[in-house]
Amino acid sequence: MQYQWDFGFLLQYKALIGVGVLYTIGFTIATAVSGLVVGCLVALLRLSHLRAATWVVTAFIEVFRCTPVLVQLVWCYYALPMLTGLELTPATAAFLTLTLYGASFYGEIIRGGIISVDLGQWDAGRALGMRRSQLMRRVVLPQALRRMVPPLVNQTVLQLKNTSLLSVLAVPDLLYQGQLITSASYRPLETYTMIAVIYFAILFPLTRLAHRLEARPGH
Amino acid sequence: MSNTRMIELIGVQKSFGTLQVLKDISLTVDKGAVVALIGPSGSGKSTLLRSINLLTVPNSGYIRVGDHAMDFSSTQTLPRDRDLAAFRARTGMVFQGFNLFPHMTVEQNVMEGPVTVLGTPKAEARELALALLAKVGLADKAGMRPDSLSGGQKQRVAIARALAMKPDVMLFDEATSALDPELVGEVLAVIRSLAAEGMTMLLVTHEMAFARDVADRVVFMRDGCVVEEGDARQVIEQPSHPATQAFLSHFHNGLA
Incomplete structure (x- = not known):
């Protein structure tokens, strides 16, 4: 039997889809920013000489890097309240999980960028009499950032795709709205195809940008 | 503590793990003197140089450069970041690998110390940078990036960058070892002119002829100890210690 593709019906759901797009982009931006902030702290702690801090932060990174986000989300929403008595809304649990998950990867990218800067550069800054913060701000970070940007963009692409998992907590992201549309229209193929197209339309420019930034500066 | 002595160790x-790299070194350098540190690789001469501006923090001992002194014999705690920075700001260092800041222009490299560390206004720092670049013969390269310069030019920029801090002493860590032979001369010429101006300098070098001609004194190190030190011409041409004689015999062809 020939399947009759029909995308026209999706127009009646455009408000629903719009909300989904806003949630997906909103959660991506919010957790990318919070993930980067926490990731910076994580990287600095891992680079510090405080043995206890290094140990705790390394454990945190490995737990979040080596377990599925889906499980982390479910765990944070259902298990954490049982253990701590702390009630979280689905959105808060989602934000918290994606922040920490993102931070564990962002942190390693940032740390890698910092230690990739030649030791001679640290020597040169110190020899001029720079303090640690000045050395970071003026010498190390400007060089490290250039190398960090492509992997950071890459990780942010993954971060956006991971928001699709928020649907398990009934956060109305794009995928969750798609599931609603599907159950109302019985047309999963068109609905999921549309979702893929929207994801692509958001992410493709971002990956192009990352590609541009990979080109060596000045060339 | 005579104030004609600029450096006093x-x-x-210093040990790295179980390896003792510096064994009880004492050394003084008079104001305006040029001292060459020579010795086989692994003798500790670079570590000694790096401990004078505390890039390498010694395990024990006393170090004074100009008005700044640090005593490592009593305390076990590391000096604070702020104190280290203030100490290092008074010494200039030039590295074998240049270590220019690649994300800045030549002029910005030279301005960086005064602007960031000393808080000098930018206009004033730029004027100083241009004057120093002119002094090392690179006034026309001010707006260029370090990666477009030759090794000799990079090293002259590095010297200008160190001088911009108006240091009490200049430390050169094998400043010409990474250069093509035909570029060594232009860097040595700049060092020579600094010596003539009365800058106090300590150089780790393999250029024996240069050490003999420009340095006032030569210090020969081996296995973390000072084996022999004295008048530059005397030590290089008539070394008294057998180890110094053996080391210098490798160079005598080039010392005509």
Whole structure:
């Protein structure tokens, strides 16, 4: 039997889809920013000489890097309240999980960028009499950032795709709205195809940008 | 503590793990003197140089450069970041690998110390940078990036960058070892002119002829100890210690 593709019906759901797009982009931006902030702290702690801090932060990174986000989300929403008595809304649990998950990867990218800067550069800054913060701000970070940007963009692409998992907590992201549309229209193929197209339309420019930034500066 | 002495080291020791790199080194350098540190690789001469501006923090001993002194014999705690920075700001260092900041222009490299560390206004720092670049013969390269310069030019920029801090002393860590032979001369010429101006300098070098001609004194190190030191011409041409004689015999062809 020939399947009759029909995308026209999706127009009646455009408000629903719009909300989904806003949630997906909103959660991506919010957790990318919070993930980067926490990731910076994580990287600095891992680079510090405080043995206890290094140990705790390394454990945190490995737990979040080596377990599925889906499980982390479910765990944070259902298990954490049982253990701590702390009630979280689905959105808060989602934000918290994606922040920490993102931070564990962002942190390693940032740390890698910092230690990739030649030791001679640290020597040169110190020899001029720079303090640690000045050395970071003026010498190390400007060089490290250039190398960090492509992997950071890459990780942010993954971060956006991971928001699709928020649907398990009934956060109305794009995928969750798609599931609603599907159950109302019985047309999963068109609905999921549309979702893929929207994801692509958001992410493709971002990956192009990352590609541009990979080109060596000045060339 | 005579104030004609610009650098004073007493009983400086440094170990990396179980390897003792500096064994109880004492050394003084007079104001305006040029001292060459020579010796086989692994003798500790670079570590000694790096401990004078505390890039390598010694395990024990006393170090004074100009008005700044640090005593490592009593305390076990590391000096604070702020104190280290203030100490290092008074010494200039030039590295074998240049270590220019690649994300800045030549002029910005030279301005960086005064602007960031000393808080000098940018206009004033730029004027100083241009004057120093002119002094090392690179006034026309001010707006260029370091990666477009030759090794000799990079090293002259590095010297200008160190001088911009108006240091009490200049430390050169094998400043010409990474250069093509035909570029060594232009860097040595700049060092020579600094010596003529009365800058106090300590150089780790393999250029024996240069050490003999420009340095006032030569210090020969081996296995973390000072084996022999004295008048530059005397030590290089008539070394008294057998180890110094053996080391210098490798160079005598080039010392005509």
